[in-house]
Amino acid sequence: MRVVFIGSGEFGIPILRALAVHRDYRLHGVITQVDRPSGRHRLPTPCPVKAAALDLHLPIFQPEKINSPTAIEQIRFLQPKVLVVVAYGQILSREVLEIPSQAALNLHASLLPRHRGAAPIQAAIRSRDRETGVSVIWMDEGLDTGDILLAKKLLIRSTDTAGTLQARLAKLGSRAVVEALDRLTSGSAERMAQDPTKATYAKKLSKEDGEIDWSRDKWEIHAHVRAMNPWPVAYTWLREGGQARMLKIFGTIVSIRASGRPGEVVRIDPHGVLVAAGGSGGLLLRDVQIEGKRRMPAAEFARGVRLTVGSVFGEGLALGHGRAAGGTLS
Numbered sequence: 001m002r003v004v005f006i007g008s009g010e011f012g013i014p015i016l017r018a019l020a021v022h023r024d025y026r027l028h029g030v031i032t033q034v035d036r037p038s039g040r041h042r043l044p045t046p047c048p049v050k051a052a053a054l055d056l057h058l059p060i061f062q063p064e065k066i067n068s069p070t071a072i073e074q075i076r077f078l079q080p081k082v083l084v085v086v087a088y089g090q091i092l093s094r095e096v097l098e099i100p101s102q103a104a105l106n107l108h109a110s111l112l113p114r115h116r117g118a119a120p121i122q123a124a125i126r127s128r129d130r131e132t133g134v135s136v137i138w139m140d141e142g143l144d145t146g147d148i149l150l151a152k153k154l155l156i157r158s159t160d161t162a163g164t165l166q167a168r169l170a171k172l173g174s175r176a177v178v179e180a181l182d183r184l185t186s187g188s189a190e191r192m193a194q195d196p197t198k199a200t201y202a203k204k205l206s207k208e209d210g211e212i213d214w215s216r217d218k219w220e221i222h223a224h225v226r227a228m229n230p231w232p233v234a235y236t237w238l239r240e241g242g243q244a245r246m247l248k249i250f251g252t253i254v255s256i257r258a259s260g261r262p263g264e265v266v267r268i269d270p271h272g273v274l275v276a277a278g279g280s281g282g283l284l285l286r287d288v289q290i291e292g293k294r295r296m297p298a299a300e301f302a303r304g305v306r307l308t309v310g311s312v313f314g315e316g317l318a319l320g321h322g323r324a325a326g327g328t329l330s
Helices: 010-021 048-055 069-078 120-126 162-186 218-227 298-305 319-324
Strands: 002-007 026-031 036-038 043-045 082-086 103-108 131-138 148-155 234-240 243-255 265-269 272-276 282-290
Touching (some): 002 010, 002 069, 010 048, 026 069, 082 162, 103 162, 120 162, 148 162, 218 243, 265 298, 272 298, 282 298
Parallel strands (some): 002 026, 082 103
Antiparallel strands (some): 103 131, 234 243, 265 272, 272 282
């Protein structure tokens, strides 16, 4: 079976590797995003899928727009039986979807129709779902709206961050894609329509989405911190010396022993910094990073900035006010 892989994000790498070594499927090309400026010097940098494809010595194509006439001709030249699309970042037109002789399949990191969109892994954690999974769908022109070929479930661990859950889902996804291709080969691939009344949408995240709302329930904030790790990372603002400084928060522990205003520091000890949340209880900050410094244990941070009990994170420092006071999103 002639397969063309289309993807760019790190989530697609295990799937790409599984297809590259499979004896029954031949990868005739990898279509990925063009190199983008990155790093301090803004040098053109390949996306994760391109880097993996180079290691695997696979043919690589990088159209600026996959629906352009040139890109369409490139894909037709590869004569794929199947397109496998994973975390690519562009919507494929009907003209592209009709190129493969057998199917255009997409692997999505949720149990569709729940969490359609660009950030399903983060959405599952923030929603405090008990389980998630992957779905292989027959692609159409909608956003993750195609019929489901197969789905595989995975329990979300209480310690999962978006990073750890993505790694587990990617492994599950590599098995799901191979199974989907096996079903196509054997003629047993089925179609199950999605129920649009059960659809939810997970929008693309920005750095601003990481900001913590301390008025939220402690469990909601804890889920938010996990969902934002490793990107864009949960953060709050701390007023210091007349300026607002961003404090990134990588790890928290839910505590019922916190009483104070939302965002108020109620205890500082060697275990961390205890902060009150909305309602009862709060969060023990464990692993943080203040602007301009390295990542460190919260207790070490508190000593370094001489944080005191009674300080309030984010007080009067909504995103716009924080920037005006000297804070930056970086």
